[in-house]
Amino acid sequence: MRRLTLWIVSTVAALVLLFSYHTSTGAAGGGQTAALSPTTPGTSSSSSSSGGSSSSSSGSDSSGSTSGTFTGSTVDTRWGPVQVQVTVDSGKITDVQAVVYPQDNPRDQEINAYALPVLHDEVIDAQSAQIDAVSGATVTSDGYIASLQAAIDAANLKS
Numbered sequence: 673m674r675r676l677t678l679w680i681v682s683t684v685a686a687l688v689l690l691f692s693y694h695t696s697t698g699a700a701g702g703g704q705t706a707a708l709s710p711t712t713p714g715t716s717s718s719s720s721s722s723g724g725s726s727s728s729s730s731g732s733d734s735s736g737s738t739s740g741t742f743t744g745s746t747v748d749t750r751w752g753p754v755q756v757q758v759t760v761d762s763g764k765i766t767d768v769q770a771v772v773y774p775q776d777n778p779r780d781q782e783i784n785a786y787a788l789p790v791l792h793d794e795v796i797d798a799q800s801a802q803i804d805a806v807s808g809a810t811v812t813s814d815g816y817i818a819s820l821q822a823a824i825d826a827a828n829l830k831s
Contacts (some may be wrong), residue, residue: 681775737763743813744823746772747815751780754815758795759773765829773810783809791816800824 720772738763745757752774759767770788774780794803801821803811 679739692712727815738829739763740827742827743771744819744821744826747810747818749774749815750813752776754812754819756819756823758827759818760827760829763829764793765799765824768792768823770816773816784812787812788816795820800829 675715681697730790737762741757741759744755744758746753752770754770754774755768755772757769757771758765769792770784773788775784787806791813795801801817803817805817
């Protein structure tokens with residue numbers, strides 16, 4: 673009788689754990705869909721949540737070199753919106769800044785204080801959006817990369 677009771681309790685516990693497990697694929701897919709929204713080349717998009725940030729471009733000359741500041745689209749992630757601004761000089765990325773990123777709680781601030789400088793350095797080195805996500809900040813990294821790609825597309829840079 674004790675074995676039967678133990679078996680039933682163990683089975684119920686295993687089923688409860690199995691049905692309460694939530695995967696994260698649904699949240700990541702939603703952020704990626706927002707990241708793939710098209711932008712018009714030569715312009716950049718901005719969001720009202722960005723605090724009125726604007727972008728400018730001096731255009732491109734006949735050699736195809738672009739200069740200016742381009743703002744990527746705002747990407748909604750699980751932890752909050754992410755938006756990146758890229759500064760380009762003669763077709764080279766000279767600076768990249770996250771103008772909107774999660775910072776509502778101390779944990780967000782701690783993660784982003786570490787992750788954003790790493791992402792910045794990777795972009796400057798790679799000169800494209802083909803960079804690795806930062807471990808421990810995967811969701812923010814994915815939003816950063818998606819917004820970065822939109823900004824690079826707006827600058828008409830090859831990636």
